[in-house]
Amino acid sequence: MGGFVGRYEHTLDSKGRVILPAKFRASFEHGGFLTENREGCLALWTPGEFERQKAAMLERATSGRTGRNRARLWAANSQDVEIDRQGRMAIPVHLREFASLENDVLVAGAIDRVELWSPTVWADRVVPEERWFLEDEDEDN
8 A cells, every 4th residue: 555654845936836745746647636634734635535535525515504614615725736847736825825834845745645734833733743642652662
């Protein structure tokens, strides 16, 4: 089983593009989809994984008004993207604003997707969990 793993530091260029790490690019040769992620980052999905996410959203949309509104927001704030020959991907302004991406971008593999983080948001929301994870591992030994 494949999957996306690893953490890479990149910067946005003047046109709001970020370079996708070379090891991830083959999965996006036919493009991908950027969505907002609950934790305050962006998720980059392969076309196949995006279809699975879309099916899950359709299922939620049948569960009442809240489910329909969440599906609406998810769809409205999703964007199809292309990776150019240099491995760059344009990130629309509204998605950069959502994820607080201003200059530096942390590109992280998240198994079934690639996540794009502001390093500051990563430090606030994920790094504390890293400490917990390491402490939990120490208890197991």
